[in-house]
Amino acid sequence: MSDDAERGRAPNIRDVARLAGVSHQTVSRVLNNHPSIRDSTRDRVLAVMDEVNYRPNRAARALVTSRSRTIGVLASQRSQYGPASMIQAIENASKDAGYLVSTANLPDVSDASIVAAVEHLLAQSVDGIVVIAPQVRVFRAIEELQVRVPFIAVQSGGDLDDHSIGVDQVAGGRLATRHLIELGHRNIYHLAGPQDWIEAEARMHGFLAEMSAQDVPTTAPILGDWTADFGYRAGIELMRVRDFTAIFSSNDQMALGLIHAIRDEGYDVPRDVSIVGFDDIPEAPHFWPPLTTVRQDFDELGRRCVARLLGNLEVDAVGYRGTIEPELIVRKSTGRPAF
Structure with a gap:
């Protein structure tokens, strides 16, 4: 390395080439995995890169390859x-x-x-x-x-x-709704997400499609905002009516708020109300009770x-x-x- 490099300049491709005893074009071919480079040459160049802590300049490579x-x-x-x-x-x-x-x-x-x-x-x-x-x-x-x-x-x-x-969010909405229907629920509410969200709209369509396919009467979905706070407030209001036995929540956070509200009103999940969420957030297995939900990979x-x-x-x-x-x-x- 030169005196300038020793004083702190980052090593460049020409430094690597000189130390490895090859041309800078050869170093460039190693960086781009060119098939014409012999294994021994590649190994020698890579060893020098590791020794001097060389990091390719992506901006410079983009100028040469037109790819960043x-x-x-x-x-x-x-x-x-x-x-x-x-x-x-x-x-x-x-x-x-x-x-x-x-x-x-x-x-x-x-x-x-x-x-x-x-x-x-x-x-x-x-x-x-x-x-x-x-x-x-x-x-x-x-x-x-x-x-x-x-x-x-x-x-x-x-x-x-x-x-x-x-x-497939529609399929996920149908899975959640079908699960509740197969358990015997016929009075099912849907707590949806914000109206301008694609996922919320798709999950709501899944809910309505499955309810229709199973010939189960529906009520208008409730539009939420994804937060546990909204789920809690909606749960308090819904428990004053209690004309349902299950709720499909469009995400797990609102489901958490629903469970909290139902318990605060003196009722039990799932004995009095069954709850299904959506997303399977890392905390979902640790809700009380652990949350049934739809997992996205x-x-x-x-x-x-x-x-x-x-x-x-x-x-x-x-x-x-x-x-x-x-x-x-x-x-x-x-x-x-x-x-």
Whole structure:
């Protein structure tokens, strides 16, 4: 290394080449896994990289290869369990594939915020974008922007097009509702999520479809906001009426609030009211009683999103299609109605 390097300059590709006794073009081929490099040469170059703690300059490599090996993630509502879990899964899958992730979080779902977030990702020369935004208007705005890099939308429910992948939320809603009907419940309420969320709409459609298929009378779903506080307030109001024996909650947090309210009113779950949630958050087995819920495989969703995106970027990548089926996890919060 030169005196400048010894005084703190990070080693570059030419330093590695000199120490390994090869050309800088050879080092570049090693970095890009070129098949023409002999194993002994590759091993020698990698050993020098490790010795001097060399880290490839991704910006420089992008200029040469026109690829940054960075995936952009456009996210909304990161604080919610579902979007947060999907971001983590995509980061893990991207890392396994040798890609970095740059995330742009939407402060709101206005057109200006969406445009600014997409432009922020494109300014970083991302190779592709995964959109995790559960509101319908975000996807409409993305389509109008006519993004030129490949993108995949985590789209839940409904028919998926070539730019989307997701968990079948309608099927999950039907699973939860069918479970309650098969236990003998006929007076079932649905505590839905916010009206502008795709997942909430799909789960509600699943509930209504299964109730109709089983010829069970329905009441209008109650629109919530995903929080345990709303579930608690709704539970207090519902227990004053008590014209039901079961509730399908569109997520586990609202289910937690419902259980709290039912117990505060002097009733028992599941003896007086059965509760089914959705998501299977890590705390769900530790509710009292442990929560029956619908599980989404976020790890698999992340893997498929990245694989599908890379299918548009790399010739030998596998691009998955179709939806991921959810799974009903039966615990102690559901039982037969006490007639």
